[in-house]
Amino acid sequence: MVKNSVLIVQESRDDKSLSDLLISEGFTVFLLDKADKLELQLQDKKPDLILLPVDLKNGNGIDLCHQLKQSEENKSFIILLSKRKEDFSLIAGLDSGADDFIVQPVQERVLLSRIKALLKRKKISEADWGDQALIIDKDRYLIIKQGKEFYLPKKEFEILSLLYSKPNKVFSREEIKNAIWDNFEKVRGRTVDVHIRKIREKIGDELISTVKGVGYRLEVN
Numbered sequence: 001m002v003k004n005s006v007l008i009v010q011e012s013r014d015d016k017s018l019s020d021l022l023i024s025e026g027f028t029v030f031l032l033d034k035a036d037k038l039e040l041q042l043q044d045k046k047p048d049l050i051l052l053p054v055d056l057k058n059g060n061g062i063d064l065c066h067q068l069k070q071s072e073e074n075k076s077f078i079i080l081l082s083k084r085k086e087d088f089s090l091i092a093g094l095d096s097g098a099d100d101f102i103v104q105p106v107q108e109r110v111l112l113s114r115i116k117a118l119l120k121r122k123k124i125s126e127a128d129w130g131d132q133a134l135i136i137d138k139d140r141y142l143i144i145k146q147g148k149e150f151y152l153p154k155k156e157f158e159i160l161s162l163l164y165s166k167p168n169k170v171f172s173r174e175e176i177k178n179a180i181w182d183n184f185e186k187v188r189g190r191t192v193d194v195h196i197r198k199i200r201e202k203i204g205d206e207l208i209s210t211v212k213g214v215g216y217r218l219e220v221n
Contacts, residue, residue, distance in 0.1 A: 003026055003027060003028045003049040004027050004028070004048045004049070004071075004119050004190065005027065005028040005029070005030065005045070005046075005048050005049075006022055006025075006027050006028070006029055006030070006047055006048065006049045006050075006115065007029075007030040007031075007041070007042075007045060007049045007050045007051070007063055007202065008029065008030070008050075009032050009035050009038060009050065009051060009052050009053060009055050009056075009061075010030065010032070010033065010051075010053075011034065011035065011056065012055070013194045016050075017108060018086075018108055018111070019031060021108050021109075021112060022112070022115075025112065028043050030047060035052070035053075035056045035058070035059060035061070035064060036056075036058055037164075038050075038052075038064065039067075039068070040066075040198065042073070042074060042076070042196040042200045043069075046075070046076070047076050048076060048077065048119055049077040049078070049079065049115060049118060049119060050068075050076045050077070050079070050134055051079050051081060051115075052064065052065055052078055052079070052080055052081065053080075053081045053082070054080055054081065054082035054083075054089065054093065055064055055082070055084075056102070061080055061081075061082075062080065062089075062093050062098075063197050065078050065080060065093070065096040065097060065098050065129070066096035066097055068097075069097030069098075070094065070097075073203065075101075077119070078097070078099055078101070079098065079099060079100040079101070079102060079111075079114065079118070079119045080093045080096075080098040080099050080102070080109055081102055081104055081113070082101065082102070082103055082104065083103070083104050083105075084103070085103055089101075091219075097139065099118055099133070100114055100118060102114060108127035113197060114216055115184060120188070128215050134164070134203075134207065136160070136161055136164050138161065141154070141157050143157070143203060144159065145203050145204070150202055150203055152199065152202065155180060155181075155195055156195050156198055156199050156202075158179075158180050158194070158201065159176060159180055159195050159196065160199055160208075160218075162176060162179050162180065163208065163216060163217065163218035164218055165215075167218055167219070167220040168217055168218070168219060168220055169217055170211045170214055170215055170216070170217045171215045171216055171217065172215040173186075173192045173193075173215050176192050176215065176216070177191075177192060183209070192215075192216075196208060196210075198216045207219060
């Protein structure tokens with residue numbers, strides 16, 4: 001079983017308790033003592049998640065997070081750690097593309113739970129789709145199937161994301177309407193069918209199956 005990996009940017013190595021806790025929980029841990037080496041480090045290491053302080057000796061973690069999230073090479077989740085409690089810091093952090101923003105001090109077990117929650121999302125998004133490998137990038141409204149990229153209109157993307165969130169679950173037309181449209185009462189059932197047909201035309205019809213009289217599901221081998 002492949003271990004999840006976490007890269008901790010820790011410019012002061014006085015406290016190793018977090019890294020020790022992660023190791024004890026089965027994680028592979030990389031420690032980096034200088035944030036300005038992070039991009040170089042990521043050319044070699046591909047961690048599942050990065051713990052990045054907002055306050056750095058030479059720079060700003062929010063700016064660095066934004067830079068990393070703009071890179072197509074970076075697939076890591078990023079949690080920003082901050083000692084600042086102001087709302088504008090939280091907003092700036094999340095606007096930078098951070099997957100989570102945690103104000104310190106925080107209990108290490110709480111931080112561990114947040115890390116596991118993010119990595120669970122990764123596990124779901126990289127489910128075994130057999131030969132039809134499918135990845136959904138919600139930040140860019142992008143579908144990647146077998147390495148080929150597809151940009152879908154908003155409603156089509158949201159429907160596919162909904163099906164993708166629970167592989168093999170059958171979603172009724174009513175469930176899809178309720179989840180995707182604000183004024184779902186005015187949306188006809190056939191509207192869902194039309195969107196499904198358009199999705200199939202773009203990414204292929206082998207992934208989404210019709211359950212007659214019920215609805216649709218995204219099939220996983």
